[in-house]
Amino acid sequence: MDVLVQGALTSAVIALVALGFSLVYGVGGIVNLAHGSFFMIGAYSAYAMSETGAPLLVSAVVGVLAATLAGVLLERLVITPIRHQEVAVLIATLAVAILVQSGVQFFYGGLERQLPGFVSGAVTVFGVTLQQTRVLAGLVALVTIVTVLLVLTRTPTGRMVRAVAQDEEASRLIGVRPERVTLYVLAIGAGLAGLAGVLTAPYGVLTPTMWLLPLTQAFAIVILGGLGSIPGTVLASVVVGFLDRFVAFNVKDGDIKVGLVTVAVILATLVLRPQGFLGKVAR
Amino acid sequence: MENVGLGVVAWVTTARGWYEGEHMLRKKWAVACTVVAMSALAACGESGGDVASDPTTGASAGASAAGSGETFKIGVFGPEQIPQGEDVRDGALLAAKELNAKGEGPQVEIVFCDSEAKPEKAIACITKFAQQDKVQAISGGFSSAETLAILDTVKRAKLPYVSAGAAAPDVVKGVDSTGPGKYIFRIGPVNSLNLAADMCLTVTTKLTKEGFSKFGILHEDAAFALPLVEFLNACLPNPSAATKGAIPAAVKGVELVGTEKHTPAATDFSAQFKSLKDKGADFVIEVNSTQVGIQLGKQWATLKPGFALGGINVSGQSSAYFDVTKAVGELNGPAGIVRAAVSEKTIPFFDAFMAEYKRDPLYNGAATYDGIYALHEAAARAGALDADTLVTELEKTDRVGVSGVEKFNEQHDVIYSATDPKAGLSLLYFQYQADGSKKIVYPESLADGNTYQAPPGVTLP
Numbered sequence: 001m002d003v004l005v006q007g008a009l010t011s012a013v014i015a016l017v018a019l020g021f022s023l024v025y026g027v028g029g030i031v032n033l034a035h036g037s038f039f040m041i042g043a044y045s046a047y048a049m050s051e052t053g054a055p056l057l058v059s060a061v062v063g064v065l066a067a068t069l070a071g072v073l074l075e076r077l078v079i080t081p082i083r084h085q086e087v088a089v090l091i092a093t094l095a096v097a098i099l100v101q102s103g104v105q106f107f108y109g110g111l112e113r114q115l116p117g118f119v120s121g122a123v124t125v126f127g128v129t130l131q132q133t134r135v136l137a138g139l140v141a142l143v144t145i146v147t148v149l150l151v152l153t154r155t156p157t158g159r160m161v162r163a164v165a166q167d168e169e170a171s172r173l174i175g176v177r178p179e180r181v182t183l184y185v186l187a188i189g190a191g192l193a194g195l196a197g198v199l200t201a202p203y204g205v206l207t208p209t210m211w212l213l214p215l216t217q218a219f220a221i222v223i224l225g226g227l228g229s230i231p232g233t234v235l236a237s238v239v240v241g242f243l244d245r246f247v248a249f250n251v252k253d254g255d256i257k258v259g260l261v262t263v264a265v266i267l268a269t270l271v272l273r274p275q276g277f278l279g280k281v282a283r
Numbered sequence: 284m285e286n287v288g289l290g291v292v293a294w295v296t297t298a299r300g301w302y303e304g305e306h307m308l309r310k311k312w313a314v315a316c317t318v319v320a321m322s323a324l325a326a327c328g329e330s331g332g333d334v335a336s337d338p339t340t341g342a343s344a345g346a347s348a349a350g351s352g353e354t355f356k357i358g359v360f361g362p363e364q365i366p367q368g369e370d371v372r373d374g375a376l377l378a379a380k381e382l383n384a385k386g387e388g389p390q391v392e393i394v395f396c397d398s399e400a401k402p403e404k405a406i407a408c409i410t411k412f413a414q415q416d417k418v419q420a421i422s423g424g425f426s427s428a429e430t431l432a433i434l435d436t437v438k439r440a441k442l443p444y445v446s447a448g449a450a451a452p453d454v455v456k457g458v459d460s461t462g463p464g465k466y467i468f469r470i471g472p473v474n475s476l477n478l479a480a481d482m483c484l485t486v487t488t489k490l491t492k493e494g495f496s497k498f499g500i501l502h503e504d505a506a507f508a509l510p511l512v513e514f515l516n517a518c519l520p521n522p523s524a525a526t527k528g529a530i531p532a533a534v535k536g537v538e539l540v541g542t543e544k545h546t547p548a549a550t551d552f553s554a555q556f557k558s559l560k561d562k563g564a565d566f567v568i569e570v571n572s573t574q575v576g577i578q579l580g581k582q583w584a585t586l587k588p589g590f591a592l593g594g595i596n597v598s599g600q601s602s603a604y605f606d607v608t609k610a611v612g613e614l615n616g617p618a619g620i621v622r623a624a625v626s627e628k629t630i631p632f633f634d635a636f637m638a639e640y641k642r643d644p645l646y647n648g649a650a651t652y653d654g655i656y657a658l659h660e661a662a663a664r665a666g667a668l669d670a671d672t673l674v675t676e677l678e679k680t681d682r683v684g685v686s687g688v689e690k691f692n693e694q695h696d697v698i699y700s701a702t703d704p705k706a707g708l709s710l711l712y713f714q715y716q717a718d719g720s721k722k723i724v725y726p727e728s729l730a731d732g733n734t735y736q737a738p739p740g741v742t743l744p
Contacts, residue, residue: 248554
């Protein structure tokens with residue numbers, strides 16, 4: 001039961017970051033190596049606001065908005081001018097990530113910081129005692145993911161996004177502006193990553209290098225799920241999240257080994273199914 | 284490690300796809316994955332850094348008389364970004380300020396170098412001290428990983444080094460008065476095997492009296508912790524044999540139900556808590572030295588897993604720890620320090636540190652402070668600043684420091700004494716009270732009547 005409950009919570013938070021990464025690739029064909037920076041910007045912005053004495057909810061909203069704004073700025077100032085030079089986009093977004101890391105290091109130093117919890121204490125869920133702040137993070141992440149999926153599948157906006165993802169040129173013929181859609185998707189993806197950063201900040205730690213793990217996790221999940229596949233991304237997040245907790249709870253010194261086991265399973269899956277869970281085989 | 288692994292997976296995956304002919308789609312991902320893998324490697328500190336190959340001998344720079352008009356230049360290094368490193372720096376600066384104000388012996392100049400908690404950076408610091416700064420001695424250091432990494436460089440530089448943060452036994456391995464390691468001393472903390480012996484003694488003679496009978500261990504995967512935990516695993520069930528009779532045969536062993544490990548970056552301990560609780564632990568011995576201790580204490584206090592917690596938690600010594608964790612009842616020792624009359628210098632040091640920096644010092648702030656004093660006293664006694672003379676005088680150290688009497692054994696390691704406070708450093712255990720104050724509960728001679736109280740959620744027989 002521990003694995004089920006904790007796996008669900010872990011998966012939801014991982015998916016929140018991976019979803020934005022996958023959306024941006026699916027729609028814009030952009031591999032955004034600054035995606036993990038949005039996670040960090042969200043967490044640090046919320047922390048900075050809370051340090052001024054602002055209420056936590058306000059701090060959280062500011063964190064998400066700051067990440068969203070960072071996404072917009074990245075798209076407008078960095079990606080748009082070099083949009084069709086794929087390697088340049090990679091290098092530029094990596095440079096932005098390092099720039100953000102250096103900025104955080106400059107203003108806050110390397111000292112680990114923590115955002116106060118929105119809730120405190122413990123709660124028992126299906127017989128498993130958990131920190132309330134972790135449960136809250138998982139629930140908010142889950143609701144957000146479901147909302148995003150509903151928007152993508154049930155609304156005109158979602159159809160527009162999917163149209164661009166399927167065929168950019170064809171979408172122009174029906175009046176969709178792919179550049180505008182890419183901007184929206186990047187902003188939303190950044191906001192989702194920022195939200196993940198805000199939600200995990202009370203039980204994680206804030207450091208200038210905290211952007212790298214979410215980025216590499218998102219990267220692996222998107223490949224595992226199938227490039228550009230939103231359902232695949234969600235499925236891969238669930239697999240990675242549950243695997244993480246399964247190893248932690250069932251393997252001796254699982255906390256130490258969880259990364260290696262996860263990597264081994266991902267490798268094995270990809271050797272047997274290179275296109276990932278729900279990706280299409282290129283012809 | 285995980286970052287590297289994921290990056291490698293991503294690269295391998297894409298490389299295969301590329302090989303199969305999906306050029307346009309996969310080319311971009313191959314480049315991206317390569318970049319991410321390289322970033323992961325860089326972030327994990329696997330890259331070389333700006334390490335100079337071989338330091339010049341720094342000793343010659345210090346070959347001068349140490350009069351009251353001389354300047355004694357001491358290099359101090361530590362990871363400035365974390366409290367443990369800040370305390371290394373500030374402990375040294377406080378000592379220098381006090382010594383210079385007194386005006387006796389040589390004036391002290393501290394040259395600080397940020398080691399960023401990376402062994403390669405720490406080595407670069409030592410090289411810089413020797414080649415560029417021309418210091419006459421070195422002190423500080425925090426983690427055993429960075430301290431162990433610098434030892435060869437220190438030997439080549441031939442500069443006296445008073446280690447003040449690392450507990451790994453190997454810091455003084457092979458050190459004696461004549462060999463190449465003669466420049467290396469450790470003034471604090473006591474080495475981790477002695478810390479383990481003291482913990483073993485406390486568990487078997489004190490905590491059993493409180494009613495605890497089944498113990499578990501939860502430790503950080505760190506250089507200082509591994510030999511300590513290995514020793515505990517041998518000592519707790521059979522204390523007299525493991526300590527070769529130092530703990531009397533009459534002291535019975537305890538049941539050790541399990542040992543769990545976590546990474547220094549862990550943020551979730553629920554799996555380890557469950558494992559140890561399921562095995563019946565009523566007291567879990569923690570061993571950690573980095574910021575990870577904050578998360579551990581916070582989760583223990585929040586989840587109330589049903590066992591008591593105590594041991595080495597360096598973050599648990601800081602002023603801000605309780606505000607974040609509310610870890611009422613957590614026991615912290617034996618590597619901690621508390622504002623109490625442990626020695627005649629403990630309270631004055633705490634008050635001076637608090638006045639200067641507005642926070643309590645950690646153990647290594649006190650150790651570095653003492654290290655600077657010990658070096659200065661050696662220089663003043665010798666009337667010289669050359670390395671060999673300083674080493675000879677350091678060996679004669681017999682002083683009262685913040686944590687007690689400081690003497691070095693033949694391996695230049697600070698001497699620990701569980702029973703005689705005049706024979707060496709004695710260790711203490713404090714417990715967090717409901718109001719956040721820290722009260723020494725062991726040994727009784729320092730406890731001032733305070734006794735161990737069961738933490739909330741823990742019922743003792």
